[in-house]
Amino acid sequence: MDDLYREIIIEHYKNPLHKGRIENSDYTFEDENPLCGDHLQIELRVNADQKVVDAKFDGQGCAISISAADLLLDSIIGKSIEDLKALSKKDILDLLGIELSPVRLKCALLSLKVLKAAVYELQEADDDLIQK
Amino acid sequence: MDDLYREIIIEHYKNPLHKGRIENSDYTFEDENPLCGDHLQIELRVNADQKVVDAKFDGQGCAISISAADLLLDSIIGKSIEDLKALSKKDILDLLGIELSPVRLKCALLSLKVLKAAVYELQEADDDLIQK
Amino acid sequence: MPNTLNVQGDFPILKRKIHNENKLVYLDSAATSQKPSSVIQAVDNYYSNTNANVHRGIHFLAEEATEKYENARKKIAKFVGVGDPNQIIFTRNTTESINLVARTWGSKFLNDDDVIISTEMEHHSNIVPWFSLVQEKNLSLKFVQITSEGKLDIDHFRALLKLNPKLVAFTHMSNVLGTINPVKEIIEMAHEAGAITVVDGAQSTPHFPVSIDELDADFYAFSAHKMCGPTGIGILFGKKALLENMPPFLGGGDMIKKVTFKGFSANSIPYKFEAGTPAIAQAIGFGAAVDYLSTIGMKNVCSYEKELTEYAMEILSGINGLHILGPSAVDRGGVISFTLDHIHPHDIAQILDQSGIAVRAGHHCAMPLHEKLGLPASTRASFYIYNTKNDIDDLKEGLFHVQKVFS
Amino acid sequence: MPNTLNVQGDFPILKRKIHNENKLVYLDSAATSQKPSSVIQAVDNYYSNTNANVHRGIHFLAEEATEKYENARKKIAKFVGVGDPNQIIFTRNTTESINLVARTWGSKFLNDDDVIISTEMEHHSNIVPWFSLVQEKNLSLKFVQITSEGKLDIDHFRALLKLNPKLVAFTHMSNVLGTINPVKEIIEMAHEAGAITVVDGAQSTPHFPVSIDELDADFYAFSAHKMCGPTGIGILFGKKALLENMPPFLGGGDMIKKVTFKGFSANSIPYKFEAGTPAIAQAIGFGAAVDYLSTIGMKNVCSYEKELTEYAMEILSGINGLHILGPSAVDRGGVISFTLDHIHPHDIAQILDQSGIAVRAGHHCAMPLHEKLGLPASTRASFYIYNTKNDIDDLKEGLFHVQKVFS
Ligand SMILES: Cc1ncc(COP(=O)(O)O)c(C=O)c1O
């Protein structure tokens, strides 16, 4: 019981490492989960090699979406923009270490969707981009 | 069984007394039962007192609608136009001597509907005019 | 006052165990109600014994099916205080009912620059159909504001009426705030200003006695699935004179009087608005649902829910950091939406679910209202005849547990 | 070849006695089919164990209901050979499906003076929605003629295509003539002429294997109630690219992505077209129906009905004064409409009913076709998996009796 709310999820929700803004970010995008009105903005800063040197999110959401965002951003520091394009649903679920119903999956994947939109410089990421 | 198809109904269907047309009729109207495409025209001739002296129908329909038309017209000879306005659903059912489901009721009442439209000189008789 | 209506045994789903071990505490009836055996049986019985297409058939089953279908229409008319059952149109749900008005009455009688009025507390189904018309016809759509207490601001409404609106669309009871609106007064005011009225009754007909004829509503919409009935069936009531002057909605079988290669003429009401094979089993099931509710008595339903709601308001407002949306217990129905400091509604719902408690989290199809309230989402507990004070106690314990998880 | 599919025991209604004493001989499946226990049970089970509103809920029942509902969509997609289930939209019935196309694709993409094509053998539901558009938009609606045999006149169709129609709407199988149209060929011809196609599959999906992707249809409509499923649920298939470019149909909950006081944006497909609480139980029941039919196998359904139809054609054409409408047994489905000299279809149906035989009498929602045939009405016997040669023998005896009553 309550295994959806593992220590790590509560911890990253209550004390996120990557919450905030980046001045002069190289990549940025914001989107929302219309189902719940949750809103998320992600900003990235990359170095000359296009490797992520800083990543921050801002916005509001449930524990699943906030902790997923925080865990995701933590995992991409040092990665190249090309690496980010390869990220998938499975990576997020591995980070969270839980199983989710379709509704909560949307919460968990919001940050990935925003990240993809940012790095592909899209209006909005297609669900296909984050499947698997 | 088969009591809907009493002798009298089959007889009036096969050998209607009032099938035909009246030259120079005083009242006339035609209508159809869209449910089955049945079509009926009724023509009346009245004397100076506005009493029916001749009544004829023409058209096509099922045994119930044709025999009802024939029985109805047979029953109104000698009646005044005012009398006709008082005719109701019940009179038709009494003439036929059977009970009918709502769908077949429409067949049975087509002639009354046409008659009412004719004597009220309406575009089309309202169902309210033949209820009860 | 009874402590329970003693109807739990009528609802087979209440025996269901949630996550294998928990009793179901179903507090999501505003989304859809549970179904009593008599309704489930009526549907089953229709399929097992009567099933046939209606209206056109000359055979035993077709006649029996037609009679049951039309009988359901009569029962429902009576249940909501409508004298002439031909004013009762079967639709899929409240949403389709309101769209029907927008697409028929609206298309014919609304013109460029006309004003229509909705309110800030509406469900999307009483907003979006009007937006579609607004785009098409260049209308102006105004929203009656709500007060800080969560009631309609009647002064603002009065001011908007000066714009000579053609139509006023509003809800009988809010599915978020629980507010019960003064429908009769609003209709009277709208009529005086020359507007017709469209009342969203999705949350009213399930919970208290409604007499549409007495309210003098022009259109009134509701759904079976929120009042013990099947999914897939709803009602649009419309005044006869209005319905008769409206163009048809969907085209097809049953709604026509005659079709040729040149055109068609429409059937009389209510059939004009019921194209194609209707939701026959569902209409009959809806008839069984109003029978069921009538047996309990809508006055009893109403007073029982009032008692429950008062109890819940008291219990919930005692929880630290919990904030209830909408008016006080006196003026509301059995829907309580709330926020809990620092905890997202999704997380509340999810953790409650783990102990079998079903509530709803989100915007409850009322995004504009949440925008107005400055909230992305809220958590909603809603009650019906099968709930008890125990359920509310369980909710309280559940919320304590939620707070503990996040502490 | 089996003499029966041995499924009679699956259909509880077949035990019903008609007028107290007669076995039911149900020959009205083209109007609506009977329902097997597995479908009735699936609906019952949904209400008794799973019932909740779908899509937005974060609780056990809501998630289970959503999964079952979406699973039904996938099953149905597979059953009719559709690869991407997001192209399957739940509607009330075939009629609503076709209206949806007319009101969305039609409203957006058809303009003054455009030509659209239907056929002389259509059901009202594939004529009236187009007439409504014709009135609104000043279009021209042409009808492909039928040959004396009751087939589509392909030469006439070819000639009409020279008018550069934007849309061709036609039935896969006629519900009066039994004609099965060469759908693939028609679609190819329409596409070559630059038209999109709307196929009325109400009489096809119940009776033989259909692969919509293979046929390359743009839109394809059908109803659950004619194929062992519940009333109140139907399907519109649309190609993804078309659906995505269409404006929404009805407005309300579930079909939106976002609503503000200024406007709304629509959800992605298929939800964009499913406003309000859907017919959840019915969709799930429909899923059970396609499971049931798949277990029998649509090839078996088709060949069994073919055998029955051939037998019936032989038996009926042996009756004096009986005239069968439509093509020979080789090219038709299990629908046989006929006339009997000097006896009105109403009387035939009524007298047959008295011995428990259910047939249909009237225009079968195809008045223009009857006008073309010069008939006010006809009598129709239609078959399904639970019928046997015995039923046809009973029909023959029944018709002899009808003739005797009128002799
Ligand atoms: C060929 C055909 N099209 C359309 C329909 C309409 O189907 P529904 O009444 O389920 O909308 C029917 C059945 O009545 C039909 O046979």
Ligand SMILES: Cc1ncc(COP(=O)(O)O)c(C=O)c1O
């Ligand atoms: C106030 C209100 N209006 C309309 C609706 C829409 O009802 P349905 O989804 O049955 O169309 C609901 C329920 O969701 C509601 O609560």
